[in-house]
Amino acid sequence: MRVERELMRGAGPAAVLKLLEPGAKYGYELIEALADRSAGVLAMGQSTLYPLLYNLEAQGLVRAEWRQSDAGRQRKYYALTAKGKRRLADDARQWQALVQALAGLGILNQPSPVSLKGAPA
Amino acid sequence: MNFLSRLFRSPPIAPREPLPADPPAPPAPARGFWALAAYAPLGDWFEPGSQRTLDVRKIIHDARLPGPLPGLIYLGLRRSRRSRRQRAALARELIAAFSTSLASGESPREIAERFREQEARGHFLPRSKRRPRLDLDLPAPAAEWIERLLARARLQPALASQAAGELAEHFVARLAAGESAADLIEQFGAAERAARLLRSTRLMTAVLLPAPLRNLLDAVLVRARLWQSERADIARELTDHFDDGLAAGRSPEQLVVDFGDPRQAARLIRRAKLRSRPLAWRLLRHSLQGLSAVTGAVLLLYVLLFVRYVTGRPTISHNYLADFNREPQAVPPDDRAWPLYREALLMLPTAGRPNALSFGTSDAANESRPSLAAYLDEHRETLALIRQAASKPRFGFIYGDPANRDFLMKFASGADAHGESPDRYDRWLIECVLPQHQEIRFLGELLYADARRASEAGNGSKYADDVLALIGMAEHNEDAAPFLVVKLISSAIYRMALHVTATVAAERPELCSDEQWKRLAHAIAAYAEGGTLRWRLDGDRDVLDDFLQRTFTDDGEGGGRLTPEGFRRLYRDFNAAGPVQGRLALAWRTWGVELGLAGPLMSAEMANRKELMDLADRLWDEAEADYARPMWQWQESSAEKTMRALASSPLERTRYWPVLDLLPGTASYMVPLVAELTTQRRDATLTAIALELYHRRHNAWPATLDELAPSLLPAVPLDRFTGRPLCYRIIDGRPLVYSCGVDGDDDGGRPPKAGNEVASRWGPEAKLDADTIASAWAAAQDGDWILWPSVEKEWAE
Numbered sequence: 001m002r003v004e005r006e007l008m009r010g011a012g013p014a015a016v017l018k019l020l021e022p023g024a025k026y027g028y029e030l031i032e033a034l035a036d037r038s039a040g041v042l043a044m045g046q047s048t049l050y051p052l053l054y055n056l057e058a059q060g061l062v063r064a065e066w067r068q069s070d071a072g073r074q075r076k077y078y079a080l081t082a083k084g085k086r087r088l089a090d091d092a093r094q095w096q097a098l099v100q101a102l103a104g105l106g107i108l109n110q111p112s113p114v115s116l117k118g119a120p121a
Numbered sequence: 122m123n124f125l126s127r128l129f130r131s132p133p134i135a136p137r138e139p140l141p142a143d144p145p146a147p148p149a150p151a152r153g154f155w156a157l158a159a160y161a162p163l164g165d166w167f168e169p170g171s172q173r174t175l176d177v178r179k180i181i182h183d184a185r186l187p188g189p190l191p192g193l194i195y196l197g198l199r200r201s202r203r204s205r206r207q208r209a210a211l212a213r214e215l216i217a218a219f220s221t222s223l224a225s226g227e228s229p230r231e232i233a234e235r236f237r238e239q240e241a242r243g244h245f246l247p248r249s250k251r252r253p254r255l256d257l258d259l260p261a262p263a264a265e266w267i268e269r270l271l272a273r274a275r276l277q278p279a280l281a282s283q284a285a286g287e288l289a290e291h292f293v294a295r296l297a298a299g300e301s302a303a304d305l306i307e308q309f310g311a312a313e314r315a316a317r318l319l320r321s322t323r324l325m326t327a328v329l330l331p332a333p334l335r336n337l338l339d340a341v342l343v344r345a346r347l348w349q350s351e352r353a354d355i356a357r358e359l360t361d362h363f364d365d366g367l368a369a370g371r372s373p374e375q376l377v378v379d380f381g382d383p384r385q386a387a388r389l390i391r392r393a394k395l396r397s398r399p400l401a402w403r404l405l406r407h408s409l410q411g412l413s414a415v416t417g418a419v420l421l422l423y424v425l426l427f428v429r430y431v432t433g434r435p436t437i438s439h440n441y442l443a444d445f446n447r448e449p450q451a452v453p454p455d456d457r458a459w460p461l462y463r464e465a466l467l468m469l470p471t472a473g474r475p476n477a478l479s480f481g482t483s484d485a486a487n488e489s490r491p492s493l494a495a496y497l498d499e500h501r502e503t504l505a506l507i508r509q510a511a512s513k514p515r516f517g518f519i520y521g522d523p524a525n526r527d528f529l530m531k532f533a534s535g536a537d538a539h540g541e542s543p544d545r546y547d548r549w550l551i552e553c554v555l556p557q558h559q560e561i562r563f564l565g566e567l568l569y570a571d572a573r574r575a576s577e578a579g580n581g582s583k584y585a586d587d588v589l590a591l592i593g594m595a596e597h598n599e600d601a602a603p604f605l606v607v608k609l610i611s612s613a614i615y616r617m618a619l620h621v622t623a624t625v626a627a628e629r630p631e632l633c634s635d636e637q638w639k640r641l642a643h644a645i646a647a648y649a650e651g652g653t654l655r656w657r658l659d660g661d662r663d664v665l666d667d668f669l670q671r672t673f674t675d676d677g678e679g680g681g682r683l684t685p686e687g688f689r690r691l692y693r694d695f696n697a698a699g700p701v702q703g704r705l706a707l708a709w710r711t712w713g714v715e716l717g718l719a720g721p722l723m724s725a726e727m728a729n730r731k732e733l734m735d736l737a738d739r740l741w742d743e744a745e746a747d748y749a750r751p752m753w754q755w756q757e758s759s760a761e762k763t764m765r766a767l768a769s770s771p772l773e774r775t776r777y778w779p780v781l782d783l784l785p786g787t788a789s790y791m792v793p794l795v796a797e798l799t800t801q802r803r804d805a806t807l808t809a810i811a812l813e814l815y816h817r818r819h820n821a822w823p824a825t826l827d828e829l830a831p832s833l834l835p836a837v838p839l840d841r842f843t844g845r846p847l848c849y850r851i852i853d854g855r856p857l858v859y860s861c862g863v864d865g866d867d868d869g870g871r872p873p874k875a876g877n878e879v880a881s882r883w884g885p886e887a888k889l890d891a892d893t894i895a896s897a898w899a900a901a902q903d904g905d906w907i908l909w910p911s912v913e914k915e916w917a918e
Contacts, residue, residue: 026361027358027361027362028361028362028365028366044381045379045380045381046359046362046379046380046381046386047380047381047382047383047385047386047389048381048385048386048389050355050358050359050386050390051386051389051390051392051393052389052393054390054393054394054396054397055389055392055393055396057393057397058393058394058396058397059396073361073364074361075361076354076357076358076361
């Protein structure tokens with residue numbers, strides 16, 4: 001299943017930041033990981049991923065570095081910065097709240113552990 | 122294998138087709154404005170007489186080298202692939218070198234041969250444009266593909282060598298693996314596109330990608346429009362990505378599909394990369410974007426103004442000359458003076474005119490007097506005709522009257538100032554030359570000289586006739602047209618009559634009988650309806666109104682904007698410098714006026730027709746009201762204050778340009794000042810006649826001027842500077858009439874140290890601080906202005 005572009009615009013950066021949390025990755029690895037770990041839902045082509053990475057780099061959320069890979073080739077690796085880690089934590093909290101809110105509304109099947117602001121208890 | 126050592130062989134530059142041995146001479150240098158604009162450095166544009174230092178045709182032409190050298194230099198420069206500035210510098214170097222060789226005895230042919238050989242080897246190409254000659258040990262299709270690629274890539278020689286080496290090694294390896302050269306070329310696709318990618322990224326691995334991926338990468342990079350380092354970085358990253366995909370067993374076509382939309386990728390990549398650029402660059406970019414937006418908006422506005430400007434057409438709805446003609450046409454022909462004046466003027470030769478006013482000097486030994494006397498005798502009949510004309514009740518000049526053709530051809534330099542009939546005569550009022558008035562002034566001078574001569578001969582009757590004719594002539598001009606210039610001519614002729622009357626009253630009072638003096642006094646007093654002289658300049662108002670109707674559009678409610686014809690006429694008929702003054706005046710004239718670029722801006726900035734006319738009418742009315750008072754009550758006119766304030770602002774000066782150029786001459790205090798000083802002279806002359814008549818009756822001079830009124834004068838005339846009665850003293854048994862002058866002090870009839878002539882040019886005290894000329898006279902304010910008897914020839918200024 002493919003996600004609508006507007007949803008992807010919000011989820012894509014958080015997904016990439018999350019994938020970089022364990023350690024630095026290069027573009028091809030990220031694309032493969034996105035496709036595998038999201039069962040293809042968050043798969044994106046290079047035309048989306050690389051601009052997204054450049055944007056994150058421009059915002060100081062990731063740091064790019066050319067270095068030799070395990071296979072012996074030079075690759076451009078992206079790693080989370082401290083600012084990127086804070087953003088990832090913020091994004092995670094917001095997504096969590098969003099998911100719970102959607103569940104509270106019955107859009108998601110998961111029961112809501114918290115009540116929505118302004119909703120009846 | 123040392124592949125690179127085999128790659129390049131001497132010569133290092135690929136030879137080209139040599140230039141022809143006998144080339145044609147270069148074209149002649151271009152002339153005119155566009156040549157100046159194209160071949161003069163920007164800094165020279167505002168310098169007069171620019172040398173057009175970038176024009177190689179001019180440089181070659183000015184060197185005057187023998188053939189075939191000029192043609193060879195010209196063709197060689199055209200093939201040099203250098204900038205205009207570099208070509209001009211190279212042309213000068215070649216000319217200097219050729220001149221040295223010629224001076225050492227070398228023939229032009231020998232020099233030409235050497236030049237052709239060097240030129241064919243690319244010696245005059247910029248170093249970056251010299252192509253290495255490749256000698257690749259590859260099958261012809263592969264070698265040619267690499268050559269085409271490198272030729273299009275236009276790399277630095279070292280980088281080109283490296284690229285050629287890598288490509289050749291790759292090709293050799295693929296050929297060794299069993300691929301055919303034709304298959305290889307087909308896989309690599311068009312060399313031109315690969316060359317663009319290589320030039321753009323300097324990355325050989327990108328060039329070695331399969332054609333679909335390479336083209337995709339090229340498309341993304343071309344659309345992204347990034348810096349070379351950014352392109353190289355992205356190319357390297359995406360190339361690695363594609364290599365990973367290929368290594369994972371995906372086909373190039375599959376990778377192209379996986380990549381997504383290259384247009385979107387280029388757009389997003391560009392946006393992201395621009396955000397990563399240095400802050401200073403982003404600030405500069407935003408500034409330039411803002412500047413571009415403003416420039417674009419300004420250009421758009423200019424285009425709109427230009428269209429509005431060039432589509433403006435005037436509507437001429439009123440023939441002012443027809444108005445002027447209406448009154449003289451109603452005068453019966455026998456009552457018109459002009460036909461007789463015209464006849465007299467046509468009888469007189471234009472060459473060899475005497476200085477008739479020299480008769481007014483007290484120097485009896487004046488050398489010109491005999492010739493002037495002979496001239497007067499020779500033209501006795503003409504003088505009688507002039508007197509006859511002066512006795513007519515009206516002037517009667519009709520614009521466009523075909524009868525004036527000979528006169529205007531003779532005195533207006535053949536100007537198109539005559540018409541086929543007055544009814545169809547319609548010209549710009551500002552163009553209407555006024556030779557009829559200017560020439561009559563000369564007739565007045567002849568009458569003046571004749572009166573002086575008659576007085577010396579003791580012929581009182583002829584003297585009185587001449588003076589009366591002078592006054593009649595002044596009345597004709599006063600009556601003829603309400604233009605400032607005509608009024609000033611009338612005033613000048615009137616002052617001739619006053620002077621000759623006052624002089625004879627002082628020097629030969631016995632010349633005239635009581636009746637003759639009274640007759641002269643009445644004629645003098647009646648000029649311009651008597652009283653304090655003032656002139657209404659309705660004609661000058663009409664000049665502006667007529668000018669505006671011919672140079673502005675008409676919106677039907679009195680308004681309208683400046684038209685192209687109006688802009689040209691403004692520049693021609695008004696202040697030649699225009700509203701722009703100082704260092705920008707030359708640029709204004711060159712770009713603004715001659716190219717007409719300022720026209721749309723002027724049309725937008727300048728007040729509309731109604732505003733201009735309303736302002737002019739208001740200023741004229743204010744000036745007339747302010748200066749209707751006698752001179753001793755004058756303060757600075759509000760009209761003059763307004764004009765000074767408007768003229769001090771560049772924008773306002775542009776906005777009201779025609780009004781501010783026309784009005785200072787007609788709405789300033791200078792016009793009523795001339796009238797005041799003429800009034801003063803008239804009153805003094807009438808006082809002189811009254812004194813003479815009093816002396817005849819009482820055989821003594823009166824103790825005060827009060828004794829002259831009311832029997833000989835209606836009232837004692839006033840000093841125009843003080844408002845008090847004219848000053849009067851008897852010194853050494855002779856009467857003296859004078860004004861206290863600008864300082865208002867009675868100095869006992871003592872003229873200023875600089876002479877009475879200075880006193881005759883005094884202005885009102887209220888103006889002295891405002892008028893720079895008057896301030897120069899401030900030191901000469903002390904003293905009185907002697908009015909009668911006149912002590913110097915100060916009246917004929």
